Amino acid sequence: MSLKNIKNDLSASLVVFLVALPLCLGLGLASTQQSDLVFSGIIAGIVGGVVVGLASGSAIGVSGPAAGLVVIVLGALNTLGSFELLILSVFLAGVIQMIAGFLKAGIIGYYFPSSVIKGMLAAIGLTLILKEIPHALGYDKDFMGDFALEQTDGHNTFTELFYAFQYNSPGAIIISVISLGLLILFEQSFMKRIGLFKFLPGALFVVLTGIALNKLFGTAMPDWQLSGEHLVQLPVAGSASEFVSFFRLPDFNGLTNPQVYITAITIALVASIETLLCVEATDKLDPLKRTTPTNRELKAQGLGNMISGLIGGLPITQVIVRSSANISAGGTSKVSTICHGLILLLSAIFIPTFLNQIPLASLAVILLMVGYKLSKISLYRSMYKLGWHQFIPFIVTVIAILSTDLLKGIGIGMVVAIFFILRENFRHSYRVKKKPEANGETVIIHLSEEVTFLNKASIQMKLEELPKNSKVIIDGSNSVHIDYDVLEIINEFKLHVAPGKDITVETVSIPHVELAASH
Template sequence: MSNSKLFQSLKSDIPASIVVFFVALPLCLGIALASGAPLFSGLIAGIVGGIVVGAISGSQIGVSGPAAGLAAIVFAAIVSLGFEDFLVAVVLAGVIQILFGVLKAGVIGYFFPSSVIKGMLTGIGIIIFLKEIPYFFGYIPQKGEGLFAPIYNSLLNISIGDTLIAVVGLGILLLWQNVLSKKGKIFQLVQGPLVAVVLGIIFYVVFGDSGSLAISTENLVNVPVPADADSFLAQFTMPNWEVITKTEIYVTAFTIALVASLETLLCVEATDKLDPEKRVTPTNRELIAQGAGNVISGLIGGLPITQVIVRSSANIQSGGKSKMSAIIHGFFLLISVMLIPTLLNKIPLSVLAAILLLVGYKLAKPSTFKNMWTAGWKQFVPFIVTVVFIVFKDLLWGIGIGLAVGIVITLIKSYQNSHFLHKEESEGTSKIKMTLAEEVTFFNKATILKELDALPQNSYLELDVTKTTYLDHDVIEILDDFKEKAKNRNITVKLISQRGTEENPESYIDFFKLRPKLN
């Protein structure tokens, strides 16, 4: 990239990286908390995901870090293995991902229907939106409350100070997005989320943690504050390599590698769809980048890493143009935890919640539901099933069930669209024309057999396979078996193909073997 293009990109990437930084910071801490891991491990994953993965990846707008979709798996693994043993599994998972990339396993992401991917985006958006509502009102969800109870409890325990600065922050974000960003370059360079966060810090400094507008310390960002360089380095944890021979370590490693790779590939597919420039991410290179990131993250005490749609979509929505946005956000995380942790610990969580509410809304806009409904039931059903299962179960269930529903719908439509049948009656003789579809597989056996068996005696059948490019051997066998039935019922069969026409072929199997296009 030339210096001029790099400069043009940086003018967009630096403001976007600031937004991604403020989105990533609470997510790194929150995911570590949900995973039962040290909070610093989430920050490590965010830093490595930005700097290391960002540098190696071929994605220009994707951002990596600790993933919420892995939280349940990580939590169970840490409980079972212990944190230091778990880190060994993270390193091995990274090695496995690198092997996936070398073996070119990245194509698996392309086999997921767009309806499922859009459902994943929408479901994640809804979860983000719902989870941030309690923080918006100054309520910290308690362990075991689930998704909806904290919303109800937050409405019963509204904190005036938290809510006031959250409303102001949300107003600033909307004003910046819809009005000020179009008024001048200064409003594009200085982003709304940064202004909202600065005002939040000022608000807390002015009103403190006591009084009617107070914000309690538990409602603030909580980043570890090292006293010196030694205490900072002491926060890093090394893997316990003594457990390298345990089977459970390898099972956990493979599980993390598989799930993290799938999440990354789905996110890549979704992110590429959101990219205004419609660039295509090399998926095998992405797996190698993610694997390298997980190796390094595990070696220094970080959580597993994936490309994350929340950070990536925030990057796109904020005008990020190249991978420099992801890399710079990683350096912002590193610098902030080293130099200004005390200042970061004055940021109200309610302001960060306002930022994430807007991100969640953009992912799950009502117009998305309308567009999917308009696209027809074949698109809407897998979409809404994916959304519902993600919201009420979890991410992997949503993707899995949505994909299964999409496959079933595809099979149903394949069954229904295997052929076109046209019937004519003339002088007591039935003339039927059956035109086979472009591709006819064994899924179509039943419906074709049913139509052939329903043909009346003394009828005339024109079987048109001119447009058929693939005819499954099972279907050819059905046609061959029908030859004897046709003789017994005095049915004449005229076969129309690219080779010409033939009445009552002696053998359909031999006939189609002679056709290279259908062989």
């Protein structure tokens, strides 16, 4: 864990905290539908930050409760009949993930096509924008953090937008407009040259401004003041014993209940897939182009879910929204991830009353900016320039996720991506030759006639195995077709990874590709 950029990491941790707080509370309420269990989302956020942050090999990935598990958790809670049996399932899901990590099941993460991953990022960005506009307008009927299109009240994301424009709040709109202006101001280069603002993020000033404006409304325009459901609603403990009561222990008598194991397997499977998807997406967003060891990530997530289940938390995955916010805020190491978890814990203990003065409109604007950065127009343009074999799976993934949910959308996108690959021909392989030379050994990688994304994992692992101060020749002279995903790996390795390891890379008949904008 590097402390070299601790100022940037601490600043980023504040932004991630402000993003995570409403999501943890919203997911806690959406997953349980019970106000007395809302703290389960905060517990998962704390564990995801501190425990998973310490155990993970990801420098910038942030874990916590995930929207993709809301329906599963809510359904399991109704089936099992008690929250204590649900968290027992979360604990057992963690055990299953730990076993999967030791069995090296994390390699699955390397087999997702680049076009589908980027489609997932764009879709999540659009979903964030659609879900946060009502909160920015002051219509807070839907839970923050519940990303499902269909809501429990019979509405969906688009009807929520319709009602938001009908039943808005002038106070929330003013707070949102000023907050958005502040965030845009803090994005300007001249602001980043001011010493104070290098450490204190714009998101913090947005929150403080939102609180101040709402107080002003209470004095000057009482009808505009926001209260109740329009503010953060973190549980406030009157004593230490009451705070401890927010944590729950699993009911181990449920170990004889077959439904507990079915729930555990379901949670482990979905949480692992979401994590591996987010790991791949986060690595693409990482400016330093680091690669997260996926088997270690499964073990870290397993440990996190075991601990979260033991103390009354929701299931955990790596989450792209928080990870993206971390990267955008300048986070470079695990310090930001761990510190955001500690801030969640300390805030819940010492300043819940202050946090409950934060307007949801202020936090919605922060999330709107995160959504915009995930789904910039430049991403769509760059994917279009790569050709139909990349753009169609990308745009189908976006539409499918918006129309269904994350995992179904990814599945549809995968089918389309595989169709395009099969159309190019399914035969693929490569061979490695080592050539002794006076100053050492040169590794020659001969690519075959057809190279598709199915070669992605093996080629990436082969490149990662190369020792420091070595030389490699990647020869594509025999190749008729090299898929973009493989070209992307080779070019990223040549441009970003190899120089840091003093590896000399020579390519033969390997076209240079324009790397799609990640953020």
